[in-house]
Structure formats: C-alpha cells, structure tokens
Amino acid sequence: MFRNFKMVSKVVFGRGCFSQLGDILQEQRQGSESVMVFLVDDVFKDGSLENRLPRNADDLLVWVNVDDEPKTVYVDQLVMQVKAHMAGKQDSHPSGVVGIGGGSTMDLAKAVSLMLTNRGSAADYQGWDLIKKPAVYHAAVPTLSGTGAEVSRTTVLTGPQKKLGINSDHTVFDQIVLDPEMIADAPNPQRFYTGMDCYIHCVESLEGTYLNSFSRAYGEKAMDLCRDVFLDSPEDADDRLMMASYCGGMSIAYSQVGICHALSYGLSFVLGLHHGIGNCVAFDYLEDYYPEGVGEFRQMMARSGIDLPRNLTAGITDDQMKTMVDVALVLEPLWENALGRDWKTVMTREKISDLYLKM
Structure with a gap:
C-alpha cells in the first residue's frame, strides 16, 4: 500500500521573510486572550532577536537549552510551563507554538505542540504513529540548516530507555519560515x-x-x-x-x-x-x-x-x-x-x- 504522508502546509522562503512572521501568526490568533508560545534557542538570549519577535503582551517566550539532545522529561517540563501560563485563560491551549532555532529546538516545538493535546508523557509516544490527537498549530523558523527537522514527521527525543522519535503525521509543522539571513552567523563546526x-x-x-x-x-x-x-x-x-x-x-x-x-x-x-x-x-x-x-x-x-x-x-x-x-x-x-x-x-x-x- 502506498504511503499517504503529510507535508508542511505552508512555506515562505527568502531573505528577510522573518519579518512576515507576525502577519503569518496573526491569522492563527483568535480572541483578545490569544497566546502564542515562542520556544527559542537560548543562544540568542543576549542578542537582538528577542526584540524582533512578533509578541503580544500575553505571549509566552521560553528560552530553551539544547546543549544536550532533547529529552522527553524536558518536553514534559515545557508542557507544564505552558499549561501553567494558560491557567485561568479563556482557552486551555495556546493559539500556536513557534520553534526558533536548530533541529533540537524545532523538535522541542513539535513535541510540545503534540503533548498539549495528548495525555501522558512524551516518552509514551516514542515510536511510529502512536499520537492520536492533532497538535496545536505549530510553526518553525530554522536558524541552522541540515537536519530537515523543519519538514520531517519526526521529533527526535531521548527517553529514559531509548532514543527514538515521535513519528506521526501530526508532528509535521503547519508553517515554516525559511529565511537564509537567520543562518548567516552559524559558527563552524x-x-x-x-x-x-x-x-x-x-x-x-x-x-x-x-x-x-x-x-x-x-x-x-x-x-x-x-x-x-x-x-x-x-x-x-x-x-x-x-x-x-x-x-x-x-x-x-x-x-x-x-x-x-x-x-x-x-x-x-x-x-x-x-x-x-x-x-x-x-x-x-x-x-x-x-x-x-x-x-x-x-x-x-x-x-x-x-x-x-x-x-x-x-x-x-x-x-x-x-x-x-x-x-x-x-x-x-x-x-x-x-x-x-x-x-x-x-x-x-x-x-x-x-x-x-x-x-
């Protein structure tokens, strides 16, 4: 039987297209209490990127650390942080999750978006097609290129017993913003x-x-x-x-x-x-x-x-x-x-x- 796999729904490419991120996300915002979650590699914490993020007052910015490979326990911690931020708001889930960084950061964004709608720990879903419910809207802006995480149906995670991805059609990003200017300062090696x-x-x-x-x-x-x-x-x-x-x-x-x-x-x-x-x-x-x-x-x-x-x-x-x-x-x-x-x-x-x- 032929595989019927899901692809990224929307792609924007070009130098400077990061400036369109606000307009892109605005289409997903619903209501006055709409929340976007930005998961950003903490290597950018002391730079100018924070001021370029199209954040509203109640959006959540989380500087994620990817010095180590993404772990299921870290995903679970991030999910709890997002849920705590959403407590008492009109909507139980954010309008979207945006990952800005390299492959590990994008994998974290995919995993968090999945685990906001699926019960249990991320470790429970390491394997193929175990996810049952669609993720919340999730988008990515790569700042490194090569992993293919921006288009893959996998979020690679290290769990307590194995390193294995959450492989699912629901993992695939809804939107990616491919701006070559964002990878210009990536250091060798x-x-x-x-x-x-x-x-x-x-x-x-x-x-x-x-x-x-x-x-x-x-x-x-x-x-x-x-x-x-x-x-x-x-x-x-x-x-x-x-x-x-x-x-x-x-x-x-x-x-x-x-x-x-x-x-x-x-x-x-x-x-x-x-x-x-x-x-x-x-x-x-x-x-x-x-x-x-x-x-x-x-x-x-x-x-x-x-x-x-x-x-x-x-x-x-x-x-x-x-x-x-x-x-x-x-x-x-x-x-x-x-x-x-x-x-x-x-x-x-x-x-x-x-x-x-x-x-």
Missing part, C-alpha cells in the same frame, strides 16, 4: 555538522532499498546543493544550504535513512553526542557500506577544517556497549532500508559492536 546531517540523509536515501523516484528527485537535488556549499562555497551558500535541508528532509519522507543514523542514535543515547556530530563520527567508519559518500564526506571535512573527535568508545563498559547496540537495533526500518529485508542475517550484534569500537 556547528554549521558543518548540521550540513552533513543533510548530506548523509541524501547518501542513505539514494543508496537505500526504499528508494523511489520521489525520494530520488529530492535527494539528488539536495546532494547537488550540499556539494555546492561544502566543495565550492558560492556567494549564496546559505540560501542553498537552507534548500538542501528542505529537499534532504523531503527525500527521506518517502524513504528512510540508514546505517549511519542508526549508529548515531546509540552514540547519542550513551555518550551524549549531538546528532550531527554523532552522524559524522559514525559515517567516517562506514566506507564498506557507502564508499563514494564517505570519500566525498572526507573531502568536505578537510575543506572545512574539521577534526572529528576520536576514541570516543575507548573504555566503555560492556553494559554501555550493550545499550548502544540495543538502541541502534530498535530502528529496524533504517537497517532494512540500508541492507534489505534480510538485514538481520547481515548486520549482527557483533558487527555493530565492532563498528562502535572503531569510534
């Missing part, structure tokens, strides 16, 4: 690691068994844009990187990622590595599976002056290794996309452990 998330999306999608013409069209375009940005550095590199992220995210919407992302989840859960760094660390050891992609990745890495962290798994305990392997193996669709339906006969626990030990 953070910009590189996030951009490589997009590049690796493309490699894994284009070489996966789930590949189809829809995924290929978006994946090939995103791959070309990544090459432009990280091998040629054109004047409009930020514009191209932003569209690479969009297209890369769309490429995996109708296919999947693969081995690198599965291994990265294990690294993040046990060692606390951010997703982009974890992808780069893992991908550099997957030459046997993605030879051309790894070779080109190393060229991009050298051109950007990146030195990957090494020996990360030296000295880990047997229990930690078991947990890493367990977390990676939960992501069965990723392994099947990479290696086919018989992937369990190809990728054993011992092979995964050997890959981790190289890192």
